[in-house]
Amino acid sequence: MLQETITRDQPARRWQDYVVPQCWENFTEEDHAVWDLLFARQVDLLGSRVVSAFFDGIDLLKLSHPGVPDVEGLNAILTPRTGWRTVAVPGLVPDEIFFAMLSERVFPVGNFIRRREQLDYLEAPDCFHDMFGHIPMLAHHDFAEMAEHVGRLGSAAIAAGEGHRAARLYWHSVEFGLAREDGELKILGAGLASSFGEAHFSLENEDVERLPFSVGRAVHTPYKHDAFQPRYLVSASLEETIAEVLELTPEALMAL
Ligand SMILES: [Fe+2]
Numbered sequence: 001m002l003q004e005t006i007t008r009d010q011p012a013r014r015w016q017d018y019v020v021p022q023c024w025e026n027f028t029e030e031d032h033a034v035w036d037l038l039f040a041r042q043v044d045l046l047g048s049r050v051v052s053a054f055f056d057g058i059d060l061l062k063l064s065h066p067g068v069p070d071v072e073g074l075n076a077i078l079t080p081r082t083g084w085r086t087v088a089v090p091g092l093v094p095d096e097i098f099f100a101m102l103s104e105r106v107f108p109v110g111n112f113i114r115r116r117e118q119l120d121y122l123e124a125p126d127c128f129h130d131m132f133g134h135i136p137m138l139a140h141h142d143f144a145e146m147a148e149h150v151g152r153l154g155s156a157a158i159a160a161g162e163g164h165r166a167a168r169l170y171w172h173s174v175e176f177g178l179a180r181e182d183g184e185l186k187i188l189g190a191g192l193a194s195s196f197g198e199a200h201f202s203l204e205n206e207d208v209e210r211l212p213f214s215v216g217r218a219v220h221t222p223y224k225h226d227a228f229q230p231r232y233l234v235s236a237s238l239e240e241t242i243a244e245v246l247e248l249t250p251e252a253l254m255a256l
Contacts (some may be wrong), residue, residue, distance in 0.1 A: 006067045014100075015097045015106065019108075020089060021110070022088035022089050024070040024071070032068055034115070035066075035068045035128060036067065038132070039128075042194065042199075043058075044050075046187070046199060050184045051181050051188050052142040052181065054137070055136055056136070057135065057140060059136070060136075061079065061136060069176065074135065077139075077194075079138055080146035082138060082140075082141055084105070084138040086107050086109045086130075087101070087107070087112075087161075088109060088218040090112075091124045095158060096154075096163070097155065099150075099152075102147055102153070103155055104148075107134060107146070107147075110126045111127065111145075112127065113127050126184040129191070133194030142239070144239070145246065146241075146246055150170050150173075151173065154166035160250075162253075165219045165254065168220075169215060169219055169248075171218075171223045172221060173188070173235070175191040175234070176189040176229050177189040177213065178202060178203070178234060180234065181226070187203065202232050208230055208231060209230065210232050211231060213233035213241055214244065215248050218233055226239070
């Protein structure tokens, strides 16, 4: 999760200050039932429309196990594999905190889940978006390295007063990117993989723009927070995007 607004008139805080206990035992039977409903519905909806690394991660992390995953159980598999771990947060965290977390291979996941009446509408990303959408890809070794690098780029960009550059790069790859795989258009980003409405829309709507991904184009392409995207950037392949982002230095990001 990423929050656009940076509040600068508050004392600097460490990312650890935003972490709360997940309190998994406080999730109700209804919460777990909502997770199961969302999970089954989304797996069915995605089918083969997502890069194969995504379902590799779902399987590896045993995310199909019924109920809201507990952070510790997830980390017991994820951390030995790629060094990433999840921590619970109560809601969106400021950009500088988010990127600082990524740079240490820490991913914040909401400690709440949407209600049944709000299956498709979210004011803030919940644990279904965060855990189903984001965490599977963090089990992929090269993607895991890229996500850490995006965190370092983000911290550097914010320090230079150019945070939007890293936010756009993140948005058009990790969150709302598309990618080709074996010639077919697939979902790459977590915001699409976890969205009931936008998953198909991003691939099939005939009125949106789909432009080839490059880090330069990503940095200069604005995005929407509160609506489906009017344009998506399409990677030639997951591997190419990872390689291109990993090659990007903070200095090069600022010069794009
Ligand atoms: Fe997200």
